[in-house]
Amino acid sequence: MILAIDTSLGTSVAVVGGDIVTESATLDTRSHAEHIGEFIDRVITDSGLTPADVTTVVVGIGPGPFTGLRVGIAAGVAFAFGQGIPVLGISSHDAVAVGVDACTVVTDVRRRELAWTSYRNGVVVAGPGLTTEATLASDVDLTEFPEVRAGTISAAMLAAAAQQRIDRGDDLSSVAPLYLRAPDATPSNGPKRVSG
Amino acid sequence: MNEPLVLGIESSCDETGVGIVRGTTLLANVIASSMDQHAVFGGVVPEIAARAHLEALRGTLSAAVTEANIRIDDLDAIAVAAGPGLAGALMVGVGAAKALAVSLGKPLYGVNHLVGHVGADVLREDGGEIELPTVALLVSGGHTSLLLVRDLVTDVVLLGETIDDAAGEAFDKVARLLKLPYPGGPHIDRVAIDGDPNAIRFPRGLTLPKDLVNHRYDFSFSGLKTAVARYVETADAVSIPDVAASFRESVADVLTRKAVDACREHGVTRLLLGGGVAANARIRALAAERCAENGIELRVPPLALCTDNGAMIAALGAHLVARGVAPSSLDFPVDSTLPVDTVRV
Numbered sequence A: 001m002i003l004a005i006d007t008s009l010g011t012s013v014a015v016v017g018g019d020i021v022t023e024s025a026t027l028d029t030r031s032h033a034e035h036i037g038e039f040i041d042r043v044i045t046d047s048g049l050t051p052a053d054v055t056t057v058v059v060g061i062g063p064g065p066f067t068g069l070r071v072g073i074a075a076g077v078a079f080a081f082g083q084g085i086p087v088l089g090i091s092s093h094d095a096v097a098v099g100v101d102a103c104t105v106v107t108d109v110r111r112r113e114l115a116w117t118s119y120r121n122g123v124v125v126a127g128p129g130l131t132t133e134a135t136l137a138s139d140v141d142l143t144e145f146p147e148v149r150a151g152t153i154s155a156a157m158l159a160a161a162a163q164q165r166i167d168r169g170d171d172l173s174s175v176a177p178l179y180l181r182a183p184d185a186t187p188s189n190g191p192k193r194v195s196g
Numbered sequence B: 001m002n003e004p005l006v007l008g009i010e011s012s013c014d015e016t017g018v019g020i021v022r023g024t025t026l027l028a029n030v031i032a033s034s035m036d037q038h039a040v041f042g043g044v045v046p047e048i049a050a051r052a053h054l055e056a057l058r059g060t061l062s063a064a065v066t067e068a069n070i071r072i073d074d075l076d077a078i079a080v081a082a083g084p085g086l087a088g089a090l091m092v093g094v095g096a097a098k099a100l101a102v103s104l105g106k107p108l109y110g111v112n113h114l115v116g117h118v119g120a121d122v123l124r125e126d127g128g129e130i131e132l133p134t135v136a137l138l139v140s141g142g143h144t145s146l147l148l149v150r151d152l153v154t155d156v157v158l159l160g161e162t163i164d165d166a167a168g169e170a171f172d173k174v175a176r177l178l179k180l181p182y183p184g185g186p187h188i189d190r191v192a193i194d195g196d197p198n199a200i201r202f203p204r205g206l207t208l209p210k211d212l213v214n215h216r217y218d219f220s221f222s223g224l225k226t227a228v229a230r231y232v233e234t235a236d237a238v239s240i241p242d243v244a245a246s247f248r249e250s251v252a253d254v255l256t257r258k259a260v261d262a263c264r265e266h267g268v269t270r271l272l273l274g275g276g277v278a279a280n281a282r283i284r285a286l287a288a289e290r291c292a293e294n295g296i297e298l299r300v301p302p303l304a305l306c307t308d309n310g311a312m313i314a315a316l317g318a319h320l321v322a323r324g325v326a327p328s329s330l331d332f333p334v335d336s337t338l339p340v341d342t343v344r345v
Ligand SMILES: [Zn+2]
Pocket: B113, B117, B140, B142, B143, B275, B307, B308
């Protein structure tokens, strides 16, 4: 039984396994910390399961706005720690590319930037990268890999993508976020003068 | 359940802390700090702190459970700092705590970071209940607050706080002026040993009679910082030890004077120091001196319980459990300005 969590856009949590697919999601992009606990609790309970039935946790590691993204990853790590089970990380864009021959997944990462990843049959062929609305078409080959603009990431689809990659034997052990941007901070050049 | 076993998570600033207590007994206190990563910036960078929390999360959880030598299923509750602090940093701890609570099927307590500093006092060698009422002076790079605590659950009052910089920030900024490394506190302490604390009379923020009308227990360090900068820029010959000692004396004087004043006004004979700045040698010494003169008992937890840590959050959580306080609902938000009278969100 996989517990999948994605907070790269809204908050989406799912339990997937056997004939069970239970998902809880919101489009709200600013309340991940509020929703995360209830959603995990709800999908497990509504599936008639207990936390001990979960055997693997999968988290979407972005790209996405950092503050919310970290909530889902932290939750996935902690849930897995509580059960002594593995936590796996895959790109949140993987969830959108499942079952599509060729595509470029594009999501909004705020500050007028877009994140993109190009896929062929669920395998990354270019990206992830950052671009803008104005430069997307020149930065990315949208002819061979047509744009799929995603406003949400489904945790159930994330679980499906993870299952495919587990079956392929990929190493998914890193849950480090795909930040794609360095922190906004500039080293200090010494104090400013205060006297005239 | 007289002695609840509680795991506490702290991520309000630049320390990732996981602590485990059984009632008032400390079982584990594991801290990962991102302090070194902030050094080149001269102060805590929130995004860097938040990234570091996530990186440290699994390791600190695991080390704490190992150190406490408990079975994680035996925990009675999870506690987490819900505020005040840096929102993005708090969210890492809160997201983790919620999921851990659901995973283990245990109640969750979102608690106040500042009241946690007061709660740390129960984790003394000699154990026992926290002795109240007390005035608490909580001073760090993130906060400078004076609290009156008559009951840890029902009666915590904010007497005053900084109206501009936290005291720890002032130490960092003055250290930069003096070309001393980050964090400033320990380095200013070090060079001040050879200095004369009365060499330069730096201002004492918010201590003039006109200020005391509205800000009797509030603090301000911005003017002091500017005064030090002006002095360093304009003095003919600058003695770094004298500047460091005189600056430190001003901070220590204001902090301890207001804390003792609060004890006297409210008839409280106990003063608790908390926060990383409580490690400052002169602040401790002056607090001890003035408390002794006024018949006030001074309490300073060990350094690892003064700086931000998960054990203090666990201790406050255990206190709430023992008092029969209901857990938080799972949907609470982080609150970067959580008021001290909200002990549990
Ligand atoms: Zn603190």
